[in-house]
Amino acid sequence: xxxxxxxxxxxxxxGLLPWxxxxxxxxxxxxxxxxxLSGCDSHQVAIRELRQIAxxxxxxxxxxxxxxPDVERLNALLDADASTRSRRTPLxxxxxxxxxxxxxxxxxxxDFSDRQAAPAVFETATAPDAGTLTDYVVRIEFAAxxxxxxxxxxxxxxxxxxxxxxSGSTAVRGVVSLPAASVAELEAVTGGIxxxxxxxxxxxxxVQLPVHTER
Amino acid sequence: xxxxxxxxTRREGPHTVSDEHELMAAVARQDRRALEALYRGYYTRLxxxxxxxxxxxxxxxxxxxxxxxxxxxxxxxxxxxSKVSTWIFGIAYRQTLKRLSKKSLAIAPDFDPDDVPAAExxxxxxxDWIRHGVDTLPAAxxxxxxxxxxxGMSYEEVAEVTDCPVNTVKTRMFHARKKLKGVLExxxx
Numbered sequence: 001x002x003x004x005x006x007x008x009x010x011x012x013x014x015g016l017l018p019w020x021x022x023x024x025x026x027x028x029x030x031x032x033x034x035x036x037l038s039g040c041d042s043h044q045v046a047i048r049e050l051r052q053i054a055x056x057x058x059x060x061x062x063x064x065x066x067x068x069p070d071v072e073r074l075n076a077l078l079d080a081d082a083s084t085r086s087r088r089t090p091l092x093x094x095x096x097x098x099x100x101x102x103x104x105x106x107x108x109x110x111d112f113s114d115r116q117a118a119p120a121v122f123e124t125a126t127a128p129d130a131g132t133l134t135d136y137v138v139r140i141e142f143a144a145x146x147x148x149x150x151x152x153x154x155x156x157x158x159x160x161x162x163x164x165x166x167s168g169s170t171a172v173r174g175v176v177s178l179p180a181a182s183v184a185e186l187e188a189v190t191g192g193i194x195x196x197x198x199x200x201x202x203x204x205x206x207v208q209l210p211v212h213t214e215r
Numbered sequence: 216x217x218x219x220x221x222x223x224t225r226r227e228g229p230h231t232v233s234d235e236h237e238l239m240a241a242v243a244r245q246d247r248r249a250l251e252a253l254y255r256g257y258y259t260r261l262x263x264x265x266x267x268x269x270x271x272x273x274x275x276x277x278x279x280x281x282x283x284x285x286x287x288x289x290x291x292x293x294x295x296x297s298k299v300s301t302w303i304f305g306i307a308y309r310q311t312l313k314r315l316s317k318k319s320l321a322i323a324p325d326f327d328p329d330d331v332p333a334a335e336x337x338x339x340x341x342x343d344w345i346r347h348g349v350d351t352l353p354a355a356x357x358x359x360x361x362x363x364x365x366x367g368m369s370y371e372e373v374a375e376v377t378d379c380p381v382n383t384v385k386t387r388m389f390h391a392r393k394k395l396k397g398v399l400e401x402x403x404x
Binding site for chain 1: 247250251254255258267280283284287288341342343345346349360361363364365367368369370372382385388389392395396399
C-alpha cells in the first residue's frame with residue numbers, strides 16, 4: 001500500500017477539519033484526522049478556531065422569532081399557483097374547439113375559475129376575424145375604476161387593433177385577440193399587463209387557428 | 216373517504232427516511248396532505264437556515280414558502296437517489312442564494328444580537344465578531360459555513376446541495392476559516 005507523505009496527510013486533514021468539528025466524518029476519517037492532530041500544532045489551532053466559528057453560528061435564533069408553520073397560507077399559495085398554471089394550460093392543449101365556440105357566440109362559458117362571484121358574461125372587444133397562426137384569444141378583466149380611454153390605451157399598447165369599448169358594472173371584462181409570434185412572446189405580453197394595477201386578471205383562452213393554412 | 220394514493224400524514228414528529236420518500240412520492244401525485252406533512256416537518260429547520268442567512272424574518276418566511284412551492288411543482292423530478300432533506304435544502308440553498316444576490320436585500324437584522332443565548336468556548340465579544348465576519352463572507356462561503364455548522368451536513372451533502380465538487384466545498388470552507396481568523400485577529404488588535 002502506498003504511504004502518503006506528511007504534506008499530503010496534512011493537506012487531506014486540512015480539508016476534513018470542518019466536518020471533524022461538526023461530527024459527520026466516518027469513523028475511519030475521524031481516526032485519520034486524530035492521528036494527525038496529535039502531532040500537528042497548526043491544525044490543533046485550526047480546530048479551536050473552527051469550534052469557535054461553529055459555536056457562534058450555532059447560537060439559536062430566539063424561539064419567538066421562529067414563526068409557526070401556516071398551513072392555510074401554504075394552501076392559498078398552492079391555489080394561486082394552480083390558478084396561474086391552469087390559465088396557461090389551454091395554450092398547450094387543443095384550444096381550437098374553444099376558439100370555435102367563442103366565435104360562434106357562445107361566450108358565456110363561465111367565469112374565471114377562481115372568481116365565482118363575477119357574472120358569466122363577457123364582451124368581445126375586437127370583431128372576430130379570419131385570424132392567423134399567431135393570434136391568441138385572451139380574456140382580460142380591468143379594475144372597475146379604470147377609465148374607458150385608459151382601457152383603450154392599454155389594449156392598444158399590447159397590440160389589440162381597433163378595440164371596441166368595454167362596459168361593465170363592477171369590473172370590465174372583454175375578450176380580445178392578441179397577436180404574438182410565440183407562446184413565450186404571448187406570456188411576456190400577458191405577464192406584463194397582468195402586473196399592472198389596472199388589470200385584475202388575464203386568461204388565455206385559446207389559440208386562434210388560421211383560416212388559410214397554405215402560404 | 217380519502218383516496219388510496221393519499222399518504223398517511225397523521226403521524227406526529229420527525230419522519231424516517233422511508234416515510235419521507237413515501238411523502239415525496241405522494242407529493243409527486245399532488246397530494247396536499249403529504250406536502251403539509253413535509254412543510255410541518257421542515258418548517259423550523261428551513262426557517263432558521265434562511266433566517267441565519269438573511270437576518271430577515273420576512274425574507275426567511277418567503278424563502279420557506281418558495282421552497283415548499285418548488286417542492287410541490289418539482290416533486291416528480293425527485294428520483295430518490297439522495298435524502299429528501301438534501302434535496303429540499305438544495306432548493307433552499309438556491310432560493311437563498313437568489314435572494315442574497317438581489318441588491319435590494321440589505322443585511323438588516325430585525326433582532327437584537329444581545330438577546331441570543333451565550334455559546335461555549337468563545338467570549339461573547341468574539342462570537343459577535345465571528346457572526347459579523349460570517350455575514351461579510353461571499354455568499355457561497357457563507358452558505359457553506361451555515362450548512363456545515365448550523366445545519367450539520369457532511370461534505371458530501373453540502374456538495375450535493377450546492378451542486379459543486381467536494382473539493383470546491385472544502386476550498387470554500389478553508390477560505391472562510393482564513394477570513395474569519397482575520398476578522399478575529401482584527402478584533403483583538
